[in-house]
Amino acid sequence: MHPALNIAIKAARRAGQIINRASNDVDLLKVTSKQPNDFVTEVDKAAEAVIIETLREAYPGYGILAEESGQSAGQGGDSEYEWIIDPLDGTTNFIHGLPQYAVSIALAKAGVVEQAVIFDPNRNELFTATRGAGAFLNERRIRVSKRLKLAGALLGTGFPYREFDKIDTYMEIFKELTMKTAGMRRPGAASLDLANVACGRYDGFWEFGLAPWDIAAGSLLISEAGGLVSDLRGDNKYLETGNLVAGTPKVFAPLLKLIEGKLAESVRG
Secondary structure, X not given: OOHHHXXXXXXXXXXXXXXXXXXXXXXXXXXXXXXXXXXXXXXXXHHHHHHHHHHHHHOOOOEEEEOOOEEEOEOOEOOOEEEEEEEEEOHHHHHOOOOOOEEEEEEEXXXXXXXXXXXXXXXXXXXXEEOOOOEEEOOXXXXXXXXXXXXXXXXXXXXXXXXXXXXXHHHHXXXXXXXXXXXEEOOOOHHHHHHHHHOOOOOEEEEOOOOHHHHHHHHHHHHHOOOEEEOOOOOOOHHHHOOEEEEOHHHHHHHHHHHHHHHHHHHHO
């Protein structure tokens, strides 16, 4: 296992301990709103602090992009390496006592994700990936599902609450996919949705307006598990655009085609 991946796992588990302890007393948490439908708690901040402390101790020169504290350079200036951190993906679920949230940590080199960790503290499920070395769930190799068609596929998604201007187009896509698939699921934690694609629980995923920390780790998991990931144009700029489509090799193509078609219709309309 790559040394950086080991450190990321250590950081994720330390954050998971903080989250698990706090989950017993969610009614006592102080919750603030960053923007509509986007919340932060003292648990998010404490989990992020312990992650950064763990990563900085091992790799002080690496940059950091974290949801709560923002972006910072490593000691000694800029580095081509950057940790991308979501200390508690699914905060809204967490504050309502819904056990669907995770810690997500990725390491990118020159903008390309090389290491990935997603830790679900509720189920004690640890998803890991190293570029070129495969994806794993609790040290067991995982692969995307063998689903061959969009028909019968189970998809994950999330409402575009950061980009309300896309909501009408999103609902049109949602409606058509509901009719053409086995169904859609919107649990509210994109990192876990992507991990579930990687291990075959979902056959695909799509969402608009995500942040880099929502998708960095999960995108590598999927590609290392044999799946495909792109932005809405079929390119690899999803970390920049925040728009992502993913799936098994056979589900990905018709899913992307349908989404592209609906987006084109909305522009013409």
